[in-house]
Amino acid sequence: MTTIAFIGVGNMGGPMARNLVKAGEGVTAFDLSAAVLEPVVAAGAAKAASVKEAVKDADVVITMLPAGQHVRAVYLEDGILGAAKKGALVVDSSTIDVDSARAVHAAAEKAGFDFLDAPVSGGTGGAEAASLAFMCGGSEKAFRRAEPILQKMGKRIVHAGGAGAGQAAKICNNMLLAISMIGTCEAFVLGEKLGLEPQKLFDIMSAASGQCWSLTTYCPVPGPVPTSPANRGYTGGFAAALMLKDLKLSQAAAQSTGAATPLGAEAAQLYSLFANQGRANMDFSCIIEMLRGIR
16 A cells, blocks of 8 residues: 555545545545545544644555645645655645746755646546546656556556646647547537537538547537536536646746747637626537527
8 A cells, every 4th residue: 555645635636646545556645625525534544633644654655736826835835745755756736837837846856756747638527526537747766656646546647758848748638639529519500500419510520621629529519428517517527617727838938938829829719708798617528509699
């Protein structure tokens, strides 16, 4: 049994930590919210009163936090890197900016820790089902150490490259996802205006050149894909606020590197408009409802 400290057990981190418990690992959890800690402790994890208490005896430390500033604070400001035992493996599965990831990498390396940035794809459903995809950045040694642990929470574990490569892959992937979802929604909206039945259009596009994940796995209209959030009133799944966060990260990276991402920029604008309509907590595929109203 591996001793694992899990810092940040909210919508994503909670089910991830519970899956580690189910797999027989010894998990000690910490979160600023007592409410999100409760189900993790009920599943069998120990509860820590602080980050330092959680990590002091851990073989592996995993963090799942909201943004880059939180990751920097938890690791660098008299936090994990100063309290974890020497030789511990440290994995950050937050989705953050590449610069923050690389700053923590550098500090971890200087302190003698193997560190991996390993953001995930798959949403809350993937976290619950232990079917997440992990995109990992760091040394080959750190990746090989982390892989058996990550396999208890996900089905696809990919070493994307060196420090920050996991974050880079995540924001590229989610920029593409946002663009493809908007395109899929536009196709259905146009089809509706032209009098096509959604199921018929789905049957055609899913077997034609327009086929994509946003269509066949996460269809934004009710019916064709029963497991998609469209069948649950666009609740659950991947919140539009989180998609907007990732799009902002992609556009900051595009600006800093001089990459041309006009569709990514437009997607960010559309999701910003959608979130500002009071629908930030709706699934990101719900943007089809906004597109129906745009003339």
